[in-house]
Amino acid sequence: MKNIRQIIIIGLCTLTSTMQAQHVSHRSFAHYNKRVAQFEREGGITSQSIVMLGNSLTENGKDWSQRLGNSHVINRGIIGDNTVGMTERLCQITPHQPRAIFLMAGINNMVNNAPVINVAQQVISLIEAIREQTPQTKLFVESLLPINEKNGRWRTLAGRTNDIPLTNMYIRAYCESHDIVFIDLFSKMVKPGTNVLREELSADGLHITEAGYAIWENELKKHIANL
Structure with missing residues (x-):
């Protein structure tokens, strides 16, 4: 009887912890706060979910x-x-122990001339937390x-074209040494022989068009099929 009570107490504590964990106390810019509130209302993540986590x-x-x-x-x-x-x-996602997470992060860490190694380490720290x-x-x-820096719209990323593959190199090396699947989308979207995003894949040099998403989709489907 004592063991049963202990199991019930542990279960209730775990449930309470999970419910509390879904509230994000961090507050950032307006759109972040709006989306976080939306995610809390929607819920919907289960052990069968495949979560696209990113920017x-x-x-x-x-x-x-x-x-x-x-x-x-x-x-x-x-x-x-x-x-x-x-x-x-992450507290909105990880307590549910989803089936898979596809993570894209790092480009918004490159502002203010952040060193490549620092950006890579920040992504790696997120990976480790997950x-x-x-x-x-x-x-x-x-x-x-x-x-693609041609139109000069994204000044915070000025001069970072060649830093991106270096950042990917560090992240990839970490993933390979820790048995984590690294999906190389970068090489599928650059002009041959360069590190520059192909012009037909983006209207502003950063965000991709449907043609870019088609490339992304095709790469992810290879992995989704094996889940």
Whole structure:
């Protein structure tokens, strides 16, 4: 009888902890706060979910379940988000122990001339947090996408074209040494022989068009099929 009571108490504590964990106390810019509140209202993540975690590139993909042909795929991207914001809102995701997480992070960490190694380490720290909080979830780490500085719109990323593949190199090396799948989207979207995003894949040099998403979709479908 004593053992049964202990099991019930442990179960209630775990349930309470999970429910509390879904509230994000971190407050950032207005769109971040709005999206976090929306995610809390919607819920919907289960042990069968495949979570797309990322920034504007992920959010702008909109209905990833339709793109990938899998009803369990959930979009958890936030325009302008970085590794700090994503780490803070893991509590909406990891307590549910989802089936898989596809992570794209890092481009918004490159502002203010942040050194490549620092950006890579920030992404790696996020990866480690995910692995620690939900070790049985299959984690897929997507490379940073290339940019095209031609139109000069994104001044905070000025001069970072060649830093992106270096950042990817560090992240990839970490993933390979820790048995984490690294998905190379970067090489699929650059002009041959350069590190520059192909012009037909973006209207502003950073965010991708439907042609870019088609490339992304095709790469992810290879992995979705094996889940």
